[in-house]
Amino acid sequence: MLWKYFRIPRRFNTTGTSSLFDAAISEAKPLKSSKPIPTFTTGNMRTSPQKLNHLARLIRNMTLDEAEAQMRNVLKKRGLNVAQMIKRVGHVLNHNYNQDKKEYYIKRAWVGKGAFLKRLRIMGRGRHGVMHRPHAHLKIQIEKIKPKSDIDELLKKFKKDLFIQVQDTKPVYPIHPVWSSKPWKYVTSDKWVDPKNALIRRRD
Template identity: 35%
Template sequence: MSKDKNPRRVADNEAMAKTRMLRTSPQKLNLVAAMIRGKKVEKALTDLTFSKKRIAADVKKCLQSAIANAENNHNLDVDELVVAEAWVGKNLIMKRGRPRARGRFGKIVKPFSELTITVRQVEEQA
């Protein structure tokens, strides 16, 4: 009398990794995510390694997690993986402030984001 197995959220030739609470705005994170969409994973890792954006290190960590999930959990070939999707979402916003002149209050918002990366195994055409 056990529960049914949870269905997979992605296809049989895909694997996914998600990172939450990344301390950057979704707009800035999307610039880095757009840089790797549709590329082979080795090229995407190289681009993230040499990127000057601060958040690129966290995106690289998420991509490496997706690659490890594909290899260990779903038995996919790492050499044939492509970044199928990389999408960005909003998370919480810390609200801080700073006193300004004439009794006013300067609002400082510190946004957080989340990143989801899906890798797909694609066979190369000869």
């Protein structure tokens, strides 16, 4: 049954001869098997973009489970809204795309500026000013976790073996003996010139 995988142009009549049917099959375009996964957003929230950006920086390059647990335990007011959005992403992947949320991670997370409402600010001596009620929203883009190949493991092992820390087995002695606490002073006394007292720090 090729009809479910191909879209037949309308100008061809499938009830005609075999030549028309072959031409329709040759020009037919295969249907896409999966829809692209869109970006997800929290919607406008009553917070400033600067405060919300701290949460966006926190969940980047995290898996969905790690990001949700992090947002539920963070000491920020809007962390719960971000956690609910990440939970909704997992349900959408399971219901609409038949995917497991454990196979995805947050590739990008950025903050958008919403409406800044202007309100009256009452001050002393009959004066007034303007205050702003900021709004912002957070968007995330998810991507499937790529399995690590053997080449990545070999490169990681090569970089690890390339830099080897050398342990010193002998104590380090100063090249020039410490003859005085004032190295710019020329000492001519016998107690400083004596090699037995070369490594002993003394005060003049």
